[in-house]
Ligand SMILES: Nc1nc2c(ncn2[C@@H]2O[C@H](COP(=O)(O)OP(=O)(O)OP(=O)(O)O)[C@@H](O)[C@H]2O)c(=O)[nH]1
């Protein structure tokens with residue numbers, strides 16, 4: 001039986017089942033999701049969005065669990081979107097996320113959702129963005145995006161958050177390897193988790209050293225490096241981390257950084273949608289038989305894709 005589409009009103013009222021159904025429609029690339037998003041869009045852009053990325057197993061979900069507790073104490077509702085691009089199914093890692101955040105599963109003010117690679121044309125970042133819009137419209141105060149920091153996809157995903165936090169841990173061997181290139185540039189805050197382990201302090205110094213090498217732009221935000229322990233009984237640093245996130249929001253609001261980030265995201269989003277639209281339009285317009293013939297000819301090296309693109313482009 002087809003999944004029924006929730007009304008915008010149901011989502012806006014924060015009805016958790018409606019929110020979950022909307023997320024499933026997005027996962028399934030159901031065209032009704034677009035109509036719903038159209039109605040929800042004016043009600044989005046209110047939540048505080050935090051992106052958390054970093055090495056696999058560095059304790060991201062454990063930190064998220066602590067952050068949920070922190071925000072719940074302040075009576076803020078929290079939605080968590082855990083992105084696992086490595087798995088085409090809702091597999092082990094996501095189950096791990098659930099277990100890590102188990103103490104919050106009965107809390108109605110906490111919504112946890114996993115996103116895997118499925119989803120529509122335009123890819124993971126597009127469908128993740130849409131899920132963010134749904135939970136934003138549903139009124140969650142804080143939205144946390146967790147991704148494993150490996151690919152370009154994830155860099156794109158965390159960049160849609162208002163703040164990007166990069167988590168790393170001591171003991172990964174070469175300290176330089178501890179933070180993947182690309183992540184160094186996008187971090188607003190560094191978290192050295194598992195600081196109960198040997199080498200945490202050295203890693204902090206190392207990251208600070210790397211940050212000092214960057215040319216300092218006046219009035220820019222210097223990413224702080226925070227040590228945390230995200231598991232009992234020695235949990236620590238989470239309050240400092242949350243406080244730093246709050247300071248960042250103050251700074252980013254005052255300096256109009258949030259507005260610039262939002263515009264950058266809207267531009268990216270617009271082009272993602274446009275690309276998806278153009279591709280599906282093109283696929284519809286090129287007769288299937290012609291396409292197959294062209295592809296076969298390219299495969300046999302009778303022609304090349306460059307000439308074929310020009311030909312098709314002129315034809316259309
Ligand atoms: N010693 C220690 N272990 C921790 C700490 N934080 C998390 N862990 C453990 O590290 C393991 C991985 O934690 P997760 O929170 O699942 O890590 P993750 O980064 O979300 O993992 P993936 O999503 O699979 O990439 C678990 O066994 C945690 O209990 C910490 O501060 N100290």
Ligand SMILES: [Mg+2]
Nearest residue numbers: 060061097146
């Ligand atoms: Mg995790």
